Amino acid sequence: xxxxxxxxxxxxxxxxxxxxxxxxxxxxxxxxxxxxxxxxxxxxxxxxxxxxxxxxxxxxxxxxxxxxxxxxxxxxxxxxxxxxxxxxxxxxxxxxxxxxxxxxxxxxxxxx
Amino acid sequence: xxxxxxxxxxxxxxxxxxxxxxxxxxxxxxxxxxxxxxxxxxxxxxxxxxxxxxxxxxxxxxxxxxxxxxxxxxxxxxxxxxxxxxxxxxxxxxxxxxxxxxxxxxxxxxxx
DNA sequence: CGGTTGATTAACCGGATGGTTGAATAGAGA
DNA sequence: TCTCTATTCAACCATCCGGTTAATCAACCG
Numbered sequence: 001x002x003x004x005x006x007x008x009x010x011x012x013x014x015x016x017x018x019x020x021x022x023x024x025x026x027x028x029x030x031x032x033x034x035x036x037x038x039x040x041x042x043x044x045x046x047x048x049x050x051x052x053x054x055x056x057x058x059x060x061x062x063x064x065x066x067x068x069x070x071x072x073x074x075x076x077x078x079x080x081x082x083x084x085x086x087x088x089x090x091x092x093x094x095x096x097x098x099x100x101x102x103x104x105x106x107x108x109x110x111x112x
Numbered sequence: 113x114x115x116x117x118x119x120x121x122x123x124x125x126x127x128x129x130x131x132x133x134x135x136x137x138x139x140x141x142x143x144x145x146x147x148x149x150x151x152x153x154x155x156x157x158x159x160x161x162x163x164x165x166x167x168x169x170x171x172x173x174x175x176x177x178x179x180x181x182x183x184x185x186x187x188x189x190x191x192x193x194x195x196x197x198x199x200x201x202x203x204x205x206x207x208x209x210x211x212x213x214x215x216x217x218x219x220x221x222x223x224x
Numbered sequence: 225c226g227g228t229t230g231a232t233t234a235a236c237c238g239g240a241t242g243g244t245t246g247a248a249t250a251g252a253g254a
Numbered sequence: 255t256c257t258c259t260a261t262t263c264a265a266c267c268a269t270c271c272g273g274t275t276a277a278t279c280a281a282c283c284g
Contacts, residue, residue: 005124012120013272024197030231043273045232050271064230064281072200079198082191085136088184125242142261155243157262162241176251176260 003055004081007074010054015039016047020056023070030066115167116193119186122166127151128159132168135182142178 001009010016019033034044048068051057055074060067086093113121122128131145146156160180163169167186172179198205 002126004129005126008120008124012117012124014114014117015272017116020197024200031229039272040274041231042233042275046272049232066231070197070200072197075194075197076201079191079194082187082194085132085182085184085187086191088136088182089188121241127242143259151242152244153261154245154263158242161262178261 003074004077006054007056007078010050010056011078013047013050015044016051019044019047019051019068020070023057023068027060027067027069030068033068115186116189118166119168119190122162122168123190125159125162127156128163131156131159131163131180132182135169135180139172139179139181142180145180 015037018036022028022033022036030041030045030048033048034041037044048057048059052059056071057068058071060069123132127149130148134140134145134148142153142157142160145160146153149156160169160171163180164171168183169180170183172181
């Protein structure tokens with residue numbers, strides 16, 4: 001699966017987003033991360049694997065603990081992706097967009 | 113499922129993101145949207161249902177055609193959500209964040 | 225060594241997902 | 255009306271997903 005799909009899929013779960021929110025306050029072990037949730041430690045471990053595959057966290061090793069750390073780069077990527085569509089929700093940006101179009105000689109704006 | 117999860121799940125598929133990209137160029141019918149893809153029309157119809165449930169498109173009715181229109185509000189929402197984490201990828205923003213913290217009397221920054 | 229703690233792996237289950245084919249619906253037009 | 259086009263609905267299938275329990279691995283500690 002492509003990178004962006006992995007990240008979006010990882011974020012499409014409230015538990016995983018809560019884990020990221022927790023990690024924003026600092027690194028944490030699996031047990032610490034699992035504590036607030038009514039699910040098993042194994043289930044949390046699976047969530048962490050999904051987040052790791054998506055590049056949203058990295059994991060170290062400190063004796064028998066596996067501290068998790070937030071990695072924000074993919075979040076920057078999805079933010080940038082969404083910004084592509086900003087002109088569809090931001091009126092001011094829309095007008096700026098129109099203005100920028102008038103400055104162009106060619107009629108096409110290439111983007112994906 | 114909560115709103116944000118629906119949107120992220122909808123975006124976690126390259127075909128659906130390609131459909132959104134196409135709709136950024138203007139409204140389109142199901143057949144027009146399906147044309148570039150090597151999958152059946154019915155499969156595209158299912159994708160559109162997912163996008164509609166997530167609030168990412170709306171559909172009108174023009175005779176036997178069901179034109180699809182991009183709705184950007186959920187994209188604004190996920191952009192705003194990701195921006196929460198900006199200080200973790202933006203060095204400059206990080207320093208601003210530190211500065212803002214020093215202005216606070218309390219030591220906690222409440223956020224989810 | 226043996227035991228305890230932290231974490232992952234394995235096997236399983238029910239439900240969702242993404243695709244298919246085939247039938248049904250809705251409207252335009254001869 | 256009969257037909258053609260656009261689209262959806264229904265049933266089916268393989269795979270994935272989020273959860274469980276049980277077993278295993280890894281590292282510390284007595």
